Amino acid sequence: MRRLLSLIFWGCLALLGPIVRVTGESLPIPPILESVRMNDGTRFFELTADEGSREFSPGSSTKTLGYNGDYLGPTIRVRRGEKVAVQVNNRLDDITSVHWHGADVPAESDGGPHQGIPPRDSWLASFVVRQPAATLWYHPHIVGTTGRQVYEGLAGLFIIDDDESDSLDLPGEYGVDDIPVILQDRRFDADGEFTYRPSMPDVMHGYFGNAILVNGVLDPSKEVPRGPVRLRLLNGSNSTLLRLTLDGLPEMAQIASDGGFLERPVELSHIILSPGERAEVIVDFSQAGNSPVVLKAETNRGQLYDALEFRPVGNTATAWKAPDTLVAPENIPESEADRTRRFVLQSGMGGRMTINGKTMNMRRVNERVPLGSTEIWEIENRDGMMSQPHSFHVHAVQFRILDINGRPPPEYDSGPKDTVLLWPGDKIRIIARFDSFPGLFMYHCHLLEHEDNGMMGQFLIEAP
Ligand SMILES: [Cu+2]
Structure with missing residues (x-):
C-alpha cells in the first residue's frame, strides 16, 4: 500500500513540466568553518546570520539570507x-x-524557539559532541518564521567524525570524493527572483518551487574521480519531497541515514528524502560510461529536474568493493520501552495544522518524558483524504523505526533517524532512549509551512 501510494505520488502528479537550464556552473562546496579560537579545551566557532543577495541566473539578483555569506552557510x-x-x-x-x-x-x-536571538544580539551554544559520525545540519527554528528564513538561505551542514568512521575504507576527501549536496527547490518568478509569499494552498500543501538549487546554484556540474565518491545528501527544501536517481548508473549504495552509518551498505536504484532527511551514498563512477552521470530529482508534484551533473575524470578504476559491514547495529528492543505515546498529524480548516488536535503553543508542555526512559512513539498521518505527506522530526534523540504500517522498515530505514516521512494514512512506530539531557525540546512536522502554522509540540525531559 505504501509503495502504491508512492507510485501514485510520483506517477500521476506529473502536471508541471521540468525546467531545464544547463549552465554547467561548477558545484560550489560550502567551506569548512575554521574555528576562531581554542579556550580551555573548547573549540570556538562563529556564525553570523546576515542579509545578502545572489544572482541565481545571470542579470537578476534575489535578496537572500546567509551565514557568513550571501546564501547558505559554511x-x-x-x-x-x-x-x-x-x-x-x-x-x-x-x-x-x-x-x-x-x-x-x-x-x-x-x-529551538526558546533560544531566540533578537536582532543585533548574539547567542552562545556550547556542548560536547557525544554522538557517532553523522551528517547533520543547522537552520533557524523560530515559530512562524522558520519557513521564510530557511527559504531565503539560512542553512548549513554539521558533520561529525569519529574513530570508527575514520577506520572505514570510505572516500573522505571533502569536496573531491566526499561531496556535500544540499538540495532545495525554489520558486523563481519571471524576473529570475524568488520570493516567499505562501498562499493558503501553499500552507496546506507546502511552498513548492519551479527550480532546484544544489549548494545554492542552479544546474551545477562537478568533476569527480572515476572511482567511488561519497555524496552527503540533504533535502533542505521547505516542503518538497525528492526522489533521487542517477541517470547513467543503475544504483548507488546508501551507507548512512540521518544520524549515522547503516549496518551495511544498501544498494538502491532511488532514494526518497523528505524535508530535513539526509542520506550518505557511495556512487561508483568506475562503472560510468563516457557520458556525464546526472543526479535527477523528482518532486512529489511530478517535476523532474536534472539537479547535478557529474563528469567522471581520470583513468578507469576497478569497481568499488563495498565493505560487508559498516557499524554494529544498535537496535533498541521493543521490550525495553517504558510506554507508548501517540501523535496524530492532521490538517484542519483554514490551514490549521495540528498534532493530537492542537497547534503549537509556546506556553504549553504537550508531553512529559522521564529522563532515562525508553519510549515508543506511534505517529499517524491522518491526512489520507488530503493526500498530504508529513515529515516528523524529534529533537534530542536519534530514534529507530520499529515498524511502518505494521511491517519492519526496509534496511535503508533501519539506521539512526531523527526525521521520518509519513505518507498519507501511514502509521509509524519509532523507539528512542531519552537519556541525554533534561529540558524542553520540540517535535514537529518538518514541512516548514506546516511547522510554522502549528504542527509542532513540546516535550519536557524531566530528571527524577
Ligand atoms: Cu506536515
Whole structure:
C-alpha cells in the first residue's frame, strides 16, 4: 500500500513540466568553518546570520539570507568527544535561532524557539559532541518564521567524525570524493527572483518551487574521480519531497541515514528524502560510461529536474568493493520501552495544522518524558483524504523505526533517524532512549509551512 501510494505520488502528479537550464556552473562546496579560537579545551566557532543577495541566473539578483555569506552557510565539522561552542550573531532585522538538527545537545543549546536571538544580539551554544559520525545540519527554528528564513538561505551542514568512521575504507576527501549536496527547490518568478509569499494552498500543501538549487546554484556540474565518491545528501527544501536517481548508473549504495552509518551498505536504484532527511551514498563512477552521470530529482508534484551533473575524470578504476559491514547495529528492543505515546498529524480548516488536535503553543508542555526512559512513539498521518505527506522530526534523540504500517522498515530505514516521512494514512512506530539531557525540546512536522502554522509540540525531559 505504501509503495502504491508512492507510485501514485510520483506517477500521476506529473502536471508541471521540468525546467531545464544547463549552465554547467561548477558545484560550489560550502567551506569548512575554521574555528576562531581554542579556550580551555573548547573549540570556538562563529556564525553570523546576515542579509545578502545572489544572482541565481545571470542579470537578476534575489535578496537572500546567509551565514557568513550571501546564501547558505559554511560546513561545521567536529569530532566525537570534542567540546565545541558556536557564537551566533544575528544581523537580521528579525529574531532568529540556530537549531543543530539531529544533534544530541543540552536543551539550552538546542537552538529551538526558546533560544531566540533578537536582532543585533548574539547567542552562545556550547556542548560536547557525544554522538557517532553523522551528517547533520543547522537552520533557524523560530515559530512562524522558520519557513521564510530557511527559504531565503539560512542553512548549513554539521558533520561529525569519529574513530570508527575514520577506520572505514570510505572516500573522505571533502569536496573531491566526499561531496556535500544540499538540495532545495525554489520558486523563481519571471524576473529570475524568488520570493516567499505562501498562499493558503501553499500552507496546506507546502511552498513548492519551479527550480532546484544544489549548494545554492542552479544546474551545477562537478568533476569527480572515476572511482567511488561519497555524496552527503540533504533535502533542505521547505516542503518538497525528492526522489533521487542517477541517470547513467543503475544504483548507488546508501551507507548512512540521518544520524549515522547503516549496518551495511544498501544498494538502491532511488532514494526518497523528505524535508530535513539526509542520506550518505557511495556512487561508483568506475562503472560510468563516457557520458556525464546526472543526479535527477523528482518532486512529489511530478517535476523532474536534472539537479547535478557529474563528469567522471581520470583513468578507469576497478569497481568499488563495498565493505560487508559498516557499524554494529544498535537496535533498541521493543521490550525495553517504558510506554507508548501517540501523535496524530492532521490538517484542519483554514490551514490549521495540528498534532493530537492542537497547534503549537509556546506556553504549553504537550508531553512529559522521564529522563532515562525508553519510549515508543506511534505517529499517524491522518491526512489520507488530503493526500498530504508529513515529515516528523524529534529533537534530542536519534530514534529507530520499529515498524511502518505494521511491517519492519526496509534496511535503508533501519539506521539512526531523527526525521521520518509519513505518507498519507501511514502509521509509524519509532523507539528512542531519552537519556541525554533534561529540558524542553520540540517535535514537529518538518514541512516548514506546516511547522510554522502549528504542527509542532513540546516535550519536557524531566530528571527524577
Ligand atoms: Cu506536515
